[in-house]
Amino acid sequence: MLLMPSFQILSELRCSPSCTRGIILGSEPICPPDCFQYKGTVDVFLKVVRQEGFGRLWRGTNAGLALAIPTVGIYLPCYDIFRNKIEDFTRSNAPGLTPYAPLVAGSVARSLACIACSPIELARTRMQAYKEFQPGVKPPGMWKTLLGVLSPHASSSQNVQNYRVLWTGVGAQLARDVPFSAICWSTLEPIRRKLLGLVAEDGDAASVLGANFAAGFVAGSLAAGVTCPLDVAKTRRQIEKDAQKAMRMTTRQTLVDILRYVFHIL
Structure with missing residues (x-):
């Protein structure tokens, strides 16, 4: 106990x-x-x-917007570029691997976006987890939250290593987002092609929109269901107030602790 x-x-x-x-x-x-x-x-x-x-309910909106713009700006263009390159290469050299192009392209593109935007994701998670205890005290904004993450290490001489704390939970984030993208894109693309084939070329805009929505709904739901435990692990690591403890935490150990707690209360 x-x-x-x-x-x-x-x-x-x-x-x-x-x-x-x-x-x-x-x-x-x-x-x-x-x-x-x-x-x-x-x-x-x-x-x-x-x-x-x-x-x-809208706490962290500014950090969410600051996160969405670079994430989408990196993720989607890189996905299209990598998918086209991989499909062109596999069609010429290994046609049997062409269906896996969305899976690989989505995984690589999401990895780049996660690593580049991890500090903003950390700030957003901390802002949403902040609980107000004093009346009239404004919750910290994105920059103040990031400075608060760094402040315990401000007096140390190892400044380069101190900034590693801004990437707290990036391993868990990659463990969540890379499988999410791999599952989502490898499921979405074939479903969308099937549905668009049923709509045919003379389908109106509403039919095309419906096909894309249905494919995205199925693929996103499947990917979210599979990776939800990893999202919990990422959040647990990023809201940990003790920076040294957060750096020592691993995704595997966090998941084990969560499962142990769940079985305990059951």
Whole structure:
């Protein structure tokens, strides 16, 4: 059984000022345990709104936009370039490998995008995990969040290695996003070709849009279902407040700890 000091337990249970269910213990408002237990997506929405306000549902939007632009700018052009190059090469040299071009192209393109944009992903995750405890205190923005990640190492002379902390969780992110892209694109492309073949050349815009939507829905759902545990592992690593501990954490160990906890509560 894991035991924590009483002050640490109280710190973890501190209630935000806007929560209507908090109780006063000493000088601190404390949330009941069920405030931190989520039963589903709708339950998360309701508790975030109740505890922190409706506007907090958009926390991290600026970091999300800052992440989306370079990620898409790297990911999609690289995917098209790599897929075309691989398809041209395999048609001439190994026709049997041509169907695997989307899988390889998606994996490589996503790897490049993940590595380049990992610090912004870290900031976005930390911003969304931030819980407001003091009234009138504005949650930190993207740059302040990144500076907060670096600040424990600011006095060290190993400045180059200190910046590695900005890539905390990049291994778990690659373990999530690379299989996601591989599954998504290798599933989406053949489904889309099949559906567009059924629509035929005289299909209207709505039919083409429907075919693309259906292919994307099936491929995205399958990829998301397979890689969801890795997304949980990535988030656990990126919200870890102890930078040294976060650097020592591995994706495998994080997944083992999560599964152990799940089996324990079951």
